[in-house]
Amino acid sequence: MSKPTDPLAPLLSERLQVGDCVVDIPLREVRAPGSRRAVRITPKSLGVLLVLVENAGKVVSRDILLAEVWPNTLPTNDVVTQAITQLRKAFAVGRDHPNYIETIAKSGYRLLAPVEWLAAEMIEAPLRIAPAKVAEEPLARQETAPTSQLRADATVVTVPKQPPVQKQALRWKQRVLLVGGVALIAALVWAGWRWQSAEGLGSAAAIKQQLTAPTRPYQLITSAPGFEFSPTLSPDGSLVAYLSSPAEEIVGSSILVQATNQSQPRELTRPPTGAWDSNPEWSPNGREIAFLRRVPGEDCRIMAVSVAGGDERVLGDCDPGNRPSFDWTPDGSGLIFSSAARSAGSPGLRVLDLKTGRWRHLQYGATEDDVDFAPRYSPDGRWIVFIRSTPLGDLWRIPAGGGGAERLTRQYAELRGWDWTPDGRAIVYGRRVDGHTRLYWLSVANGQIRDLGIEDAQAPTIADRANALAFVQRKPHFGIYRVSTDAGDLSGPQRLFASSGRDTLPSVAPDGRQIVFTSDRSGEFALWWADMERPTSLHVIEGIRPESRYLPVWSPESRRVLVIGSDAAGNFGLYEINPANGQVVRLQVPQSAGDLLTAAYLPDPKRLLVITGSSDGGQRLTLFDRGDDKWRLLATLEGVSLAKLDPSQGRILLTYAAREGLWQTDLALSPDSLRRVDGTYPSSQRYRTWSVSEDGHIEYLEQLAGCFVSLRHIGVGRSHPAPRCVQPAHLSSVNGFSSSARNRAVYVAMAQDDGADIGFMSLPSLMELRSEEEQLADP
Known part of the structure; x- marks a missing residue:
């Protein structure tokens, strides 16, 4: 294939042959010989493949892959490993025969298979690929182990060097497709950007626009010095309440409320000297906020205040030696609390009836050695999910009426907050990895976990009846x-x-x-x-x-x-x-x-x-x-x-x-x-x-x-x-x-x-992840 004379000319091909497999670039599909159907890969995996294609036969370091495919972000190396793992599965290559992508210890990866861009006339003709035995393993079955364990296990073997690819054509192709394709697909996932057609690539202005760093999918709605943390969204997503501590001050944290834009907040509570307000939680009807007022080691009160302001009311007492976590019951008649101290009676989660002031312990087999934290009801009220064994723990769930506990993750991770999506089909949670905190998407149905790619994010909160997500961004x-x-x-x-x-x-x-x-x-x-x-x-x-x-x-x-x-x-x-x-x-x-x-x-x-x-x-x-x-x-x-x-x-x-x-x-x-x-x-x-x-x-x-x-x-x-x-x-x-x-x-x-701000973004872009996961999981 000859090199195009004009780098802004229309694309010559939409398909790429890698070894015996054919990759459809726009559809992100890989068809292996003998497979019943094509396998769809993620935009990031496609980006990694294109970088390897441009450097076929050469070792490409993780740093280069991160810089090319994840620009302007701070991902962990695990994202590269996951992309390589997905490519190997799509190419139907087993761990014992890495004849497509080779792992070079301490260096990176090398594409060994021969590469050829398919001409337009070849696209229309039936594919003539020799059948071969392949491993038909749906991508939905890939490991959902802790991030720390999602590593490539390929064995390094010696393989004869394959014929080199036409570098000039590949360099041009990679530049246009990687920047114009992967960046736009990634932007579509995160910010709802629209795909531009191949004809739309035919102007210098369009190319320049694609080379510009993509807009981040969220905005920071607070920017005051100090710490803004523990956000909670109103049911309709129009307001956010959060805690605020001024710079160089930790005492006297107050609850502020503001619209979910960069408007001026108003102070909702002002704790007395020596006390801290914490754990704000918006009520299901959107009219008030429950919170804790604590004097560490001395006093702890469960409080509530109208969103419009006014007098605060006491709902009950709590342990001053610990900071419990809680959530509203779906009907707003009570609050469900985390495990009490060992000396406070029955172990496990308990519910405070706001009308009678009485506590009720849930029966689900919890023992004195179980520390269950951050409970939340599912949107339909059928389930309660919580973190067990904080600060290093996992997500578990039980039926709302009590029953056996079921483990949802197996990570023993530092979980930094979590919340349900409005449809109850997924959970967004924060986790500390490699010194950073990031947001992850967990499918409740199949246990699949996705890194949402939002750096230094934690404490996610999602509106009950709106596609809105708020979180804390902290970059110490x-x-x-x-x-x-x-x-x-x-x-x-x-x-x-x-x-x-x-x-x-x-x-x-x-x-x-x-x-x-x-x-x-x-x-x-x-x-x-x-x-x-x-x-x-x-x-x-x-x-x-x-x-x-x-x-x-x-x-x-x-x-x-x-x-x-x-x-x-x-x-x-x-x-x-x-x-x-x-x-x-x-x-x-x-x-x-x-x-x-x-x-x-x-x-x-x-x-x-x-x-x-x-x-x-x-x-x-x-x-x-x-x-x-x-x-x-x-x-x-x-x-x-x-x-x-x-x-x-x-x-x-x-x-x-x-x-x-x-x-x-x-x-x-x-x-x-x-x-x-x-x-x-x-x-x-x-x-x-x-x-x-x-x-x-x-x-x-x-x-x-x-x-x-x-x-x-x-x-x-x-x-x-x-x-x-x-x-x-x-x-x-x-x-x-x-x-x-x-x-x-x-x-x-x-x-x-140090410091922390509140970030806010629309949830529809995240909801597309669910649609993509369903496509990948479809056998």
């Missing part, structure tokens, strides 16, 4: 700080490594010199190592993509690090890393242990502690002996959310997901050695924000009125002295921190720049 930049624990040191927090990225999960070695942490400073989320006495030693550890839920854990002799994550081939598991030489080894934890969450070393190098998730949504601590080829299970403790070695006293310190305080046991997890160390700290919601140094000192980070980051000493024999304010105006990461007895310091990830 975290740095790693050293904070002295010496009472005489008044130097304040000291930042370790300059970066414009997000540095989190700092884990200092027992030797006090080495530190590892996670960061996206290179453009990809990765694990970094440094000798703190030699700042220039900072470098990325290749071959591992860490999870962001827990800290990496050092061995007692400071030579090895345990990390949950994925290797270059996308294999998820527990990895042991030697930072000195960059060696990364996958540990063969028995699959029967459950979903891997975190692990810890013991003084005996043959023994490891592993925390996993169980099928009932809980967590379990297991002690393994890995001395032989086959790992041996030695002991287990149910409900444990975090475990750390205290080498100074030869004990293991524990927290529980459903219990307040700190616990300890011996190194063998003997049941008779289990006892409480501290009955107050940590709280069950902040069970990762504590650390123990080599000399047994236990530190706890908390958020208090007037101070975003406070450091407190906890443990047996301590009288809980007044906490020390480390950072009054910026939040710390809630995933954990570490401490060093040698340096008399803690190492904390704290935000440099």
Whole structure:
């Protein structure tokens, strides 16, 4: 095929032959030889294919794919993996025979199949493709595992190089189709843009318009300094209520109401000094807003106020030591609340009858170890969905009248809010991935999950009777700080490594010199190592993509690090890393242990502690002996959310997901050695924000009125002295921190720049996702 003389000339072909398969560009369909029907791929998968086609036979890095197909966004690498996985399935290529797209470890992907643009006369003729055996697996059956586990598993094999494609024609074709096709399709999905016809590409003005960055599908309707968060939409979607805290101030959060545009808000509540208003929820009739008024540790009231303003009324009392979550019942006669504290009677969800003031516990088999949070009724009133085991949990549902609980997701993720779509067929939820929060779309019918591509978004709320979505957009930049624990040191927090990225999960070695942490400073989320006495030693550890839920854990002799994550081939598991030489080894934890969450070393190098998730949504601590080829299970403790070695006293310190305080046991997890160390700290919601140094000192980070980051000493024999304010105006990461007895310091990830605004968008563009999912799922 000859290269067109004019790059603005009409398109010569709409079909592309890749190996034995034919790709219909406008329809986004791939027809494999011998298949009964064509398979439709997503716009992003098509974009990835076209980039690979232009560079056929060459390795294309993930960074290039992200820049070409996901411009002006901050997606995770998982989107590339999912696109490659979908292409392989569409080409009917099994994992053991990657003869179309090859994975190049630590580099990217390479298209190996021969490529040819089909001429117009070939399009009309019947396709003559030799039949071949193909795997007919509908795309609807692709994995819906946690994002952390959606990795490519292809084996790298040596394949003879295929004939090169005509580069000039492909470069022209890719430029027009990728920008003019994929960008417009993506814009259609997100913002309802219209397709332009092939004839519409025939002007310089049209090409220039397509090369312009697409308009984002949402607008920010608040822009004041500080934090605007916890939005709730009126049933008709015309108004939004949210919490507001001014810049450099955390006390006195008020509820504001405004139209869902950039109009001026009005203050609906003004809490008294020392109190916080939180959890605003719009009533089904649109006339009032329920909320909590709390004085932490002292008082908690369930309140309501008319949307028009006026006097507030008290609906009931709540636990001042916890912040419950709630929603209105469909008829507006009551409020459904999250699990109460263990000492507050029956476990599980409960309903407050607003007329009588009486509480009613729902019967669905909840136990004292189940912490059920953020309950919401489905639009038709038949179901209740909630998050179990927050802050690392999953979505579950029960019949509204009670009954057995059903698990909807299996991610053990940091879920940041969720809501139903108006038709009740899908759920939109926020989740933290790789240091960022994003919105995801969950189909309730088939469990499929889609990344909506809205960066730094959380706390979604959807209008009951309108196609409107609001959410919180927060874009903090975290740095790693050293904070002295010496009472005489008044130097304040000291930042370790300059970066414009997000540095989190700092884990200092027992030797006090080495530190590892996670960061996206290179453009990809990765694990970094440094000798703190030699700042220039900072470098990325290749071959591992860490999870962001827990800290990496050092061995007692400071030579090895345990990390949950994925290797270059996308294999998820527990990895042991030697930072000195960059060696990364996958540990063969028995699959029967459950979903891997975190692990810890013991003084005996043959023994490891592993925390996993169980099928009932809980967590379990297991002690393994890995001395032989086959790992041996030695002991287990149910409900444990975090475990750390205290080498100074030869004990293991524990927290529980459903219990307040700190616990300890011996190194063998003997049941008779289990006892409480501290009955107050940590709280069950902040069970990762504590650390123990080599000399047994236990530190706890908390958020208090007037101070975003406070450091407190906890443990047996301590009288809980007044906490020390480390950072009054910026939040710390809630995933954990570490401490060093040698340096008399803690190492904390704290935000440099922070704030939050409310975003708003129309839901019809998101509803098209459901239509596309139905097409992909149609066998």
